[in-house]
Amino acid sequence: MDWLKTPGVRALGVVLFAILTAVGAQVSLPMVPVPMTLQSLAVVLAGGVLGPRGGVAAMGLYLAAAAVGLPVLSDGRGGMAALTGPTAGYLVGFVLAAWASGEAGRRGWLRRPLPGIVILSAAHLSILLPGAAWLALDIGWTAAMSGGFTPFLAGAVVKSSAAWLILTAAIRRG
Template sequence: MTVRQFTAARGIAAARFWGMGLLGSAVLAASAQVAVPMWPVPATLQTLAVLLLGALGGSRLGVTSVALYLAEGAMGLPVFANGTGGIAVLAGPTAGYLLGFLGAAWIAGRAGQGALRQAAVLGIAHLVIFVPGVAWLGGFVGWERAILAGFVLFLPGTAVKTALAFAVLRAAARR
């Protein structure tokens, strides 16, 4: 392989990676629009998308997709829940959850092959979203409300989304 061929191959690989990252950010933006209005945090399919982006694409692609999504939202594109965007969202009550997506995508990318490991890693990844989310939300509504409205009320949906991510990951592993 010549230097020119090597350079071209690397360029194609980089374009493919960034293209997949943009596609991942679009999937995340679409999942944000499937929202059930709740106060102070809407219930969306974003956490499912974050887990799948990391678990199926790997940590690097998952984090890249989330970072692109956050950058798009920060620039004012209407990618956040209910078609919102802008820096104000990244400073508002849901900002901790949004930033938690980065760590969750990275952790989900470490799911590995075994079923027990995958289930545990996906559950931990979901918790990685809740920790900064509830901590940040507590500054807006107080700790008791943050824990109840930002964590406890989401547990049933979180269990379903974690199980769904696990099922998709197991199905993909069989292919």
């Protein structure tokens, strides 16, 4: 994807992936205590397409938009209270996952299906683990694991598989 090396195109990619993450937040299954969204798919795609720095920049822009109060988080939330509330650990995990998927892509580790899907699933874990850990401060470890970690594992594998297919198609075209 040599076309992404142009600074203007990279900057546009950062903005577009921040927007895609916001759109993914609105595709939500209301669950308690954490909604299930398509955000993490956008997050790992951001890293996979833009690389580690670009993916982190996209998530930084997304979090900045949330911080200033734009309704980009799940359920149309925004503002500092949402960024420091019980689900803030997942948002921190977005930055980690974008970096991880970007680094994996940069190193060529996403070229084959099984390793690629496993690595992208691990990137999803870098969202879920800090998310559940932060949530545990509010509701306790057992409740955080049963409500904010375990229900998301199957979806993480499905989204990782979808991300791998999308990234592979993009690499072939690019």
